[in-house]
Amino acid sequence: MRVGILYSRIRRDEKLLLSELRERDHEVVKVDVRKQRFNIADPPEDLMEVDILVDRCLATSRSLYATQFADAYDIPVVNDHATAEVCANKVKNSLALEKAGVPTPNTDVAFTKDAALESIEGFGYPCVLKPVIGSWGRLMAKIDSRSAAEAILEHKETLGHYEHKVF
Incomplete structure (x- = not known):
């Protein structure tokens, strides 16, 4: 079987995966997404030759x-688009975990600064505000007071992208 690996950096886990695939006599095609170009109609030549792809990209x-x-x-x-989309979106992820009965922290989602402030006040201080989209803990905020909450919510509202306006 020809197995394609989508990657942006080969780390220890990817090295182990590549080694195991080769030991099992699979032909491996490494696809560096930093260099790969995708056409909306025609697949790149190296992708046309694979039977299956494994997504190991670092960048969401x-x-x-x-x-x-x-x-x-x-x-x-493997790690397909639908799965990646749920994993990348904290609202979708939290809903999927809750639906599956996986214990998760109490979570509110709000669409306005005022509604977000009400949720924060309801949780009490300190509390954590996370962006809906993002990884590696970027733009998470531990909020210790109402004034900090107001400042952080104002910054999020001003950032421009609509995803920052989902609190």
Whole structure:
């Protein structure tokens, strides 16, 4: 079987995965998403040759787009686009975990600064505010007071992208 690996950096886990695939006599095609170009109609040549892709991208945005292209090209993907989309979005992720009965921290979602402030006040201080989209703990905020909450919510509201306005 020809197994494609979508990656942006080969770390220890990817080295182990590549080694195991080769030991099992699979042909491996490494696809560096930092260099790969995707056409909306025609799959890249190296992707046309694989039976399955494994997504190991570090960057969430690259993973989401690369797996969406693979889906459009009808290439099966381990860690597929639908899975990556749920994992990348904290609201979708929290809803999926709750639906599956996985214990999760108490979570509120609000669409306005005032509603978010009400939720924060309801939780009490300190509390944590996370962006809906993001990884590696970026833009998380521990909020210790009402004035800190107001400042952080104002910053999020001003950042521009609509995802920052989901609290």
